[in-house]
Amino acid sequence: MARRWRDIGVLAGLLFAVNVVARLIIHFGFDGDDTAADRVSLGMFVLIGVILAVLAFVWGRRRPLGEWSADVAGTVLVAMLLTVLVGPLLVGDSPFAGGAGTFFAQIWLYLGAALAGTLVGYLVATALGLDHRSQGLKRYAELKAAKPRKVVRR
Template sequence: MKDFILRWREVGIVALVLFAINVAGRVVAAKLIKSENQQVLEDRQSLAGFITLGTIFLVYFGLTLYWGRKRTMWKVCTELGFAGVISCVLAIFVGPLIIGESPFKGGAGAFFAQIWLWAGMAIGGVFLGYVGLISFTADYKSRQLKAYVDRAKAQPRRV
């Protein structure tokens, strides 16, 4: 029971961190509206959005590297998937309300684009994290196989 609570507590913390990153990016982009030059404004807002998405990607990537060493791929993908869904729902419906906009202000296209961006960042971060772990044989399964080989070599051969 304790492991169950600990696991979902970690998922909740990750979801809240991802949501906080999204809200921070929205607040920064909203503060940039006070610029005089329209082209500079759009460039800065785009930069704030890209930095936010990059940070979300890095969180997924880093957690995959950290958790992937100690947990199976299935557990890591499941936990990060649940955290991603929770934070995506919060970011899409609650995030715009925090800065005083409607979640459906940009229309259906912008609404679904946010969902695809979150999914892309999650899948990309987890995928690249696991590629890195597997290539350096640092993932959970590779470490188990290495321990098995070491144990098998340590036992003397029967004559």
């Protein structure tokens, strides 16, 4: 159980670090250039989606969907709260500096990128037959095919 919480904490920290790096790049490199800032933000959301896609692919192979999806949901929730509430403070802004629309847009974009990445990773694993359930069904089919059929006498 301790390892499970450690994995969640490390992943949330990694997702938050991606956001911090993107914010620092925008703050120091492109201050005032909205087009470049939008591109860096888009890159950040794509990177978050890719990280979660790889994670869903790897965890989907090892553990049942119900077990790892709760971990990913908790991780995304913690990382999103850190990103939206703490991230702006690191570059000297207020979380609500852009108004309520910007605040909630960040939440929806983050959740959208996380959901899309997780779905892509798990669907690729499922399509390739590498997810936990498919592997269990494959083992069951191999076990049933290996046993000779019993002859019933009448």
